[in-house]
Amino acid sequence: MPQIAPVPASGRLPLASAARHGTEYVDLEKLGYVEEEYYMVGLAPAITAAGERLFDAPYVTRFLIRKPKDPGRFNGTVVIEPFSWMGERGAGWILTRDYLMRKGYAFVGYTLSINRPANDPKTLEWDPEPRNLNLDFMRRYDYKRYAPLGSYYDSDRFRRGNGPDQYPPQAQGIAAQLALLLKSNLASGPMPGLNVKRLYVNTWAINGQLWFDYLDQGRHQQWRMPDGQALIDAYMTGHVVYGDLGGEVLRTPRNLPGDAPFVTVYSQTEVVHDASQAIALPPDTNQPKLRYYEVTGMPHLRLADQGTDSTEPHPADGDKRNEPQCQFLYDEPVETVVSAILEAMDRWVRDGTPMPKAERVVREGQGVARDPHSGNLLGGVRPPWIQVPSATYLTDQETACGTVYDTKVPYSAQRLQALYGSYTxxxxxxxxxxxxxxxxxxxxxxxxxxxxxxxxxxxFTRDRQPKP
Incomplete structure (x- = not known):
């Protein structure tokens, strides 16, 4: 069991705070929620990418908890998410916060990071002067608050594929200890008076690999509550192709749990990647509880998905500013799709109702098949903006616009009229x-x-123009 202590006030709001005006912001007071920040201290095993447990080492991390003020509003479920090492962004929070607070969930986001090593696997090639990575970034933001944080790392001894492991060796142990803390319902814990019955993972992008490793190496079965029940009741990851940052390329953990769903949500970026590599996806099954959703018209990153104060280059800012395929980002409300998938996962856990199964995006050779009339992908989960399109949705892998954003090409006024007749x-x-x-x-x-x-x-009367 880890130890916790409230983080003393420093005069600044915490990183990734929902009270900071930006992409993570919500009016906590209006919605009847409170946010608190804690240090968490413990001993956690250092585990290699291959699953070898070497030794236990101390760590100090922090977590943010958002919970209903009124115990009667709490639905008994906590969602946890390790913040991205890129700016401490809570992508899962951004995609589901309205749903979570509407339904009375609690949310815990926590830091999973290290001091910047001399041999930093996350910055060697693509960012020699990182501004928002590792604990150094957090200390520059608020030294008083984040100076004590630290966990073990050795880039020479911990490898993934042909290079240093990008994931902290203690990541699995820290995650399990946080789950143990939350589900133990201690009077001295961070949720006194709120009875935690279930705990779900909702992790997006790079850190999704953590949960794949956790399951693949059998931690779900090995690390349990004292009464034998699962520490974690459901796993949802998104926007991640497992093995992309080195190591073995798998799409399903070899040790899927029998008592918890494993759900992966792909954007078009991941779909096109796997199609180009001819990587086969597993079939959806009810035992083990496995679901894969390929969501068409969903970009890998939207402006709204960035952490507060984070920035990414826009394709129109560089040498692609005159490329027709690089002018318009797509930022449709995919959080509505994600929230519906999360609700379905919750039903599967609560009452055993299996989640819906969706057909895969249609493959064509070593690529994806596109509808010749709309230009959009065939198959997959098809939101309304794909069912009734007004643009062709593309990925950077197809356009080479050169950023993490994906782009779309709006239909001309003439094409819209030919397809639909009128706006009505x-x-x-x-x-x-x-x-x-x-x-x-x-x-x-x-x-x-x-x-x-x-x-x-x-x-329907004039062609759309890029915003200046």
């Missing part, structure tokens, strides 16, 4: 697509108002 007819078909998404389980009724037609009336 287009909007009517878009509304019908929303109802279909609700029936299929990929849009919640409470979120339907957030999904609005992408094209506007003016797009």
């Amino acid at each position: 007819q287009y909007a009517g078909r878009f509304e019908a697509a929303k109802q279909q998404a609700i029936q299929e389980g990929y849009l919640l009724l409470e979120d339907a108002r957030r999904v609005q037609p992408v094209a506007v009336p003016q797009d």
Whole structure:
């Protein structure tokens, strides 16, 4: 059991705080939530990428907890997420925060990072002067608050593939100890008076590999609550191709649990990557509880998905500014799809109702198949903006625009008129697509108002122009 202590006030809001105005912001007071920050201290095993447990070492990390003030509003479930080492971003929080707070979940985001080593696997090639990586970045932001943080790392002894392991060797142990702390319902814990019954993982992008390793190496079965129950009741990861940063390329852990769902959500970027590499995806099964969702019209990163104060180059800022395929980012409300998938996973845990199964995106040779009429991918989870499109959605792998953002090519006014006749007819078909998404389980009724037609009336009379 780790030890915890409240982080003393420093005069600044914590990194990744929902109270900082930016992409992670919500009005906690208005929604009846409180946010607290704690140090967490313990001994955790140092484990290699191959799963060898070498020794135990001390660590000091921190976590942010957001929980209902009123115990009666708490639904008994905590969602945990390690913050991305790129700016302490909580991508899972950004994608599901409205749903979580509407339904009375608690959320815990925690730091999973190291002091910057001389041989830093995350920055050797692509960022020689990192501004937002590792604990150095956190200390520059608030030295008083984050100076004590640290965990073990040795780039020579811990390897993944042909290079240093990008993931802290103590990552699995820290995750398990946090789960143990939260599910033990200690009077001295961070949730006194709130009875935690379930704990889910919701982790996006790079850190999703942590949970793949955790399951693949059998930690779910080995590390349990004192009564034998699971520490973690469900795993959801997204926007990650396992093995992409070195090591073995697998899509399913070899030790899938029998008592917890494992869910992966792919954006178009991951779909196109796996298709180009001819990587086969596993079939969805109800035992073990496995689901893969390939969501069309979902970019790897939106402007809204960045952490507060984080920036990424826009394709129009560089030498691609005049490329037609690089002018428009797509930022449709994919959080509505993610929230619906999370709700379905919750039902699977609570009452045993299996999650919906979605067909895979259609492959064509070593690539993806596109509809010749719309230009969009065939198959997969198809949100309303793909069912009734007003643009062709592409990935950077296809356009070579050169950024982590993906881009779309809006239809011309002439093409919109040929497809739909008028804006009114287009909007009517878009509304019908929303109802279909609700029936299929990929849009919640409470979120339907957030999904609005992408094209506007003016797009039917004049071609869309990039914003200056």
